[in-house]
Amino acid sequence: MNKQKSSGLAGILDNSSSRMILLFIVVFIICSLLQGKNFLSPDNFLAMFRQFPEYGLLAIGIGMALIIGGIDLSAVYLANLSSIIAGLFLHRFYNGDGTGGEGLVLISFVIALLIGAIGGILNGVLISGLGIPAMLATLGTQSLFWGFGVVLTGGSTLSGFPKALGNMINMKFGLIPITVIIFAVAALIAGIVVQKTKLGREMKMYGTNNRATIYSGLNNFKIVVMTHMISGMLAALSGIIMWGRYSSAKADTGSTYTMQAILIAVLGGVSPLGGSGSVTGIVLAVLIIQMLSSVLNMYTFIPTACRQIVWGGLLLVVMIVNFYLDKRKKNRH
Amino acid sequence: MSLKRLTKKTEFYVALILIAFCLIIQVRSGQFFTPNNIVDLLRSLTIPMMFAVGEMMVLISGGVDCSFPAIASLAMYFVCTKLDGVFSNPIPYFLIAMALGLLMGAVNGFIVAKYRFPAMIVTLGASSLWIGVMQGILGSSEYPLTSALYQLGQAKILTGTNAETGFSSNLPVHFGFAVVLVLIGWFILNKTMLGRGIFAIGGDEVAAARAGFNVFGTRMFIFCFSGAMAGFIGVCRASMMMTVNPNNMIGMEMDVIAACVLGGVSLVGGKGSVLGAVLGTALMTLVANSLILLGIPTVWSRVFTGLIIIIGTGVSAVQEKNRKNTLHVAVSDQ
Known part of the structure; x- marks a missing residue:
């Protein structure tokens, strides 16, 4: 009873979800205090809404790979490859003068998602079927996806798509862009998979101990392939958003997103050793990083490259702080 | 060493593939075994x-270091821009860059050894940090070499x-540095107690600690060594290219890790050799540099690098799996 009483703030810090909500509120307040007028303006919110879905989706996908104790270094390049192939499909079949073609654009989105799924399955098969360590398998496929992207585009930027593409991805409902809705729906589905389904439980068990899962009669191959397939489709979705936002596709768009996505996943409470983590945490971390990024942008004298210092430093600090919080929690129990 | 033992080694197969590859290129182009091509290859192999x-040392100890290109770039860029023209002798530049690299490596080593975090995530974070310091604070434009x-x-x-x-190529003196460094690496790993410790903690950390190895100290040493070497290599690279380019080493980490694993260095630790790392690197360099001689357009080079990584690591992964399976059968038969 006494223990219960004394742990008001401590209790919040013990639970990683409530820890994230607390951090979210603190960062929001700090940002508002630092740049009140600019930060709280509708324009800034619109700008933030436009930016986070593309790397947020990557972060959820990479976070899922981290939960099963692996990693996905190929996601960004799979995203680009899917939009390149979808873009080539459009080039091949669209003959209009820039108008119309909504149907074809929708089909090309489906193609992109399919490529994402295939790429993800390839990752899963290499990791679980052949037994290549996740880091190397996805490093190899990173090179492969990137390479095919370069081969298919000849190393240049693919553009000249129907206007319907840009119009669809840049659509807005009031203040809310459609990309935020896509992100929310995808996050919800991924969240249900990770937090509520049998597959989600199996993922965490596999991430904790992948020998124990064999002895418990689980199908390790299926767990890994499914996880990477979902991660690949999330990557493709992110690719579609980047493609539509700029109306162009390139083999190496967003190459800094890999690092940022890993940071977000770890910040969001995904254990880098595998076995635990939630999509809720990742989504909150995405929003925190976006707020920090926007506020950093408002200080125009800070070079954009300095953001890398913040991301890298934050990753290390968050890991160390989590270490001490978890240790304290263990000691009390 | 008997032939039977030889054929069990990954290094043996990598060497075979390497030779086969050289012969294929020679047959296809007739340009492989020419003095300038060999010198060019050795030159690209140096860094x-x-x-x-x-x-390789970090991998054998059971870790991984993704931050060495960032450390190399930052240390090199700092000494070359901030100390431009201060010394008339190259040695102080190398020493200061090595000291900076050692400090940065020590940060990695401390966090990995003290908190037992996965080395990949820690060094990726550190990498982002150092690149940010270089590009954001020092600037990231090309600079004339001192x-x-x-x-x-x-x-x-x-x-x-x-x-x-009539084409000719020069083999820079840096290749000699590389050979010396390889020999130092070989000596530490095979002839010192420290080297035994590196293998021991990579094989089983708890057992190594029980056997009396200083796990924390060994990990610190490995990351400090890797960092100091990165500083040295960064300056080597600048002086080989004869210009200070802060960005052209970034991204090399993944190719180097893949090269080590191709050469039989285990990604989970405890296994590997200097020879394997060198052979793996030679194979990667050969593939990247010889596509033109084979008549393959350069846009394909990344695809080939990816295929080499997947096939190379796939073969050793499947071997490992089979070995484990036969081990299980042998145990259950008894």
Whole structure:
């Protein structure tokens, strides 16, 4: 009873979800205090809404790979490859003068998602079927996806798509862009998979101990392939958003997103050793990083490259702080 | 060593593939075994080979270091821009860069050894940090090389000339540094107690601690060594290229790690050799540099690198799996 009483703030810090909500509120307040007028303006919110879905989706996908104790270094390049192939499909079949073609654009989105799924399955098969360590398998496929992207585009930027593409991805409902809705729906589905389904439980068990899962009669191959397939489709979705936002596709768009996505996943409470983590945490971390990024942008004298210092430093600090919080929690129990 | 033992080694197969590859290129192009091509290859091998020695040690200890290109770039960029023209001798530049690299490596080593976090995530974070410091605070534009290092860059061991075409290439003195570094790496790993410790903690950390190895100290040493070497290599690279380019080493980490693993260095630790790391690097360099000679357009080079990584690591992964399975059968038979 006494223990219960004394742990008001401590209790919040013990639970990683409530820890994230607390951090979210603190960062929001700090940002508002630092740049009140600019930060709280509708324009800034619109700008933030436009930016986070593309790397947020990557972060959820990479976070899922981290939960099963692996990693996905190929996601960004799979995203680009899917939009390149979808873009080539459009080039091949669209003959209009820039108008119309909504149907074809929708089909090309489906193609992109399919490529994402295939790429993800390839990752899963290499990791679980052949037994290549996740880091190397996805490093190899990173090179492969990137390479095919370069081969298919000849190393240049693919553009000249129907206007319907840009119009669809840049659509807005009031203040809310459609990309935020896509992100929310995808996050919800991924969240249900990770937090509520049998597959989600199996993922965490596999991430904790992948020998124990064999002895418990689980199908390790299926767990890994499914996880990477979902991660690949999330990557493709992110690719579609980047493609539509700029109306162009390139083999190496967003190459800094890999690092940022890993940071977000770890910040969001995904254990880098595998076995635990939630999509809720990742989504909150995405929003925190976006707020920090926007506020950093408002200080125009800070070079954009300095953001890398913040991301890298934050990753290390968050890991160390989590270490001490978890240790304290263990000691009390 | 008997032939039977030899055929069980990954290094043996990598060497075979390497030789086969050389012969294929020779047959297809007739240009492989020409003095200038060999010298060109050795020249492109220099930097990755040096990185591979440091990375191999980290991998054998059961960790991984993704931050050495960032450390190399930052240390090199700092000494070359902030100390431009201060010394007339190249040695202080190397020493200061090594000291900076050692400090940065120590940060990695401390966090990995104290908190037992996965080395990949820690070093990726550190990498982002150092690149940010370089690009955000020091600036990231190309810069003329200081004269002491420029002169060193012109020093060459030998010149290979193709008698038919008249093309010639110089082998810079840095290749000699690389050879020395490889020998130092070999000596530490195979002839010192420290080297035994690196293998021991990579094989089983708890057992190594029980056997009396200082796990924390060994991990600190490995990351400090890797960092100091990165500083040295960064300055080497600048003086070889004869210009200060802060960005052209970034991204090399993944190729170096893949090269080590191709050469039989285990990604989970405890296994590997200097020879393997060098052979793996040679294979990667050969593939990247010889596509033109094979008549394959350069846009394909990344696809081939990816295929080499997947096939190379796939083969050793399947071997490992089979070995484990036969082990299980042997145990259950008894």
